[in-house]
Amino acid sequence: MNLARFPRRRYTPHATAIEPLDNLSAALGGPRIHIKRDDTLGLAAGGNKTRKLEFLVADALAQGADTLITVGAVQSNHCRLTLAAAAREGLKCRLVLEERVPGSYDPAASGNNFLFDLMGVETIKVAPAGTNLDEAMTSIGADLAGQGRRGYVIPGGGSNPLGALGYVACANEIIEQGFEMGLAFDHIVCASGSAGTHAGLLVGLHGRGAGIPLIGVNVRRPRAEQESNVHALAVATAKLLGVPAPERAEVTALDEWVGPGYSLPSDEMVEAVRMLARLEGVLLDPVYTGKAMAGLIGLARRGAFKSGETVLFVHTGGSPALYAYQDVLRS
Template sequence: MNLARFPRRRYTAGFTPLEPLPRLSALLGPELWIKRDDLLGLAGGGNKTRKLEFLVAEALREGADTLVTVGAPQSNHCRLTLAAAAREGLHCRLIIEERVPGTYSPDALGNNLLFDLMGVESITPVALGSDLGAAMAAEAAAVAALGRRAYVIPGGGSNPLGALGYASCAQEIMAQSFDQGVAIDRIIVASGSAGTHAGLLVGLTALNAGIPLTGINVRRPQAEQEANVHALAVTTAALLGTPVPDRSAVSALDRWVGPGYSLPTPSMVEAVRLLASVEGIMLDPVYTGKAMAGLIGLAREGVLRRGERVLFIHTGGSPSLHAYAPALRDPVLQPQ
């Protein structure tokens, strides 16, 4: 798997930690480990940093001076794209898709505050169901009218080039597994825009790792998400020149989505509060909170066996926690 032939910016010094979760393991049974991609470089960390290393390198190669992208309210991807733009001296324009009506407020805390602090050039809210490609194309045209050049990054940075960031992460995990003498039996990751999930799958397949990868879906029905992940894995493997993962290797469980994307659930609140209280690690309500709720559920059901070594990929997102304070403190959502 030759990633060195792709231009890349580096926003993180070295590998992110691979750490045990001994107190959570004692509560749940499996031997749990965590990959701390919440500690990746750029503002507040998170998985999009790995994707942006490849995407921003391509933007700079093309001579772009402005990054344009899209995300939901409180988008971690938008925060990190804006941070990369600030690091590189570029402008940044954001399209905010209100996936739940009425949820975008420019005055909100969390990531919305950080958009302002990092000097976003413009934010354009659009309704769910809008043509996001057309909205980003319109922004790129507006940039061109100013005599500048835009580079458009898809939501989540989830195209084949961005997914290379998590093919690289698979390589990193295997190196750490060897160095630390930690043989991983299963990996669990949040599955949203599909780039992280697909990139890991491509990397693990290319390395012949033989480690099952379980996605915990945060937005879509299982069949739809699994199709999205496999389609992106196919095009990413083609870009990388490695074997295509088998469709049967794609798993994106949807039982912990709840009423919809970003909407709080009791199991998410339990997961966020539990990991914070027993391990001192912050999750986010939209992605990692629901993914950890899935891990907890699978452990309690016996799907994750006692003594099985399970690695959870912490994809970041904690800067948005403050915006969800009412839900995290709601007694109705607290575990009884």
């Protein structure tokens, strides 16, 4: 596996820490839970998209782009980080925000939405759910071309094979850190949304023959659909890298913690966000990591992990969205 063949910008000058969550582990009565602090990655407020953007923005620069174009939900962490990368590189950024919940876009909202304005987004186009988002982005690119500019389209969540390389790199980092720290992980748990994180980790773990099962916790889609998405992206990512692809049977994307729907609060999410804040001083987010951690807690309570096992939770960031959910998260 030779990731060095791919041009890469560097937005985090260090590996993210792996820390024990002793208080959470004690509260759940085992297993031993550790956390991979990808919420501390570089660019504004960190999170998983920073790893994907290292490869995607390097490609945009190689193609002579002056503007990044991307899409996300109204409180999108991916849009916040794409905009931050654009600012860092001296590029412009145009966003398409999909109203996955009708009426949910509020230009005066807090959280990531506030940061879009603060970091100088060039334009925001709000699209109702069901809009052909690829077409919306292509048409922005065509407008820019008409002005003599050059746009670079980044798919939702940065989840194409090039972006997923960021999480292949993360899998390598986890394997090296586990070795250095004397930690043999029995399971790894992550949120599974646009699938790049899940697919990239899977390709990295499989390619290194790590033998660590990976559990994705869905935030939006039914299990079978999400597992197919993750597998298709994993196969394409493995092909790009020239490594063997994981089998479909290696993909697990549980859908029991989606709750009422994408971005909609659930009791389990609220409990997980409060537990991590109060037991560990760690901020999760209401849309992704709160639900993924709810999955880990639920699995631990139902005995899915043995008490002596070591479980790694990949904290993919998102805390700015907490400020847009104060009404459900306050005591």
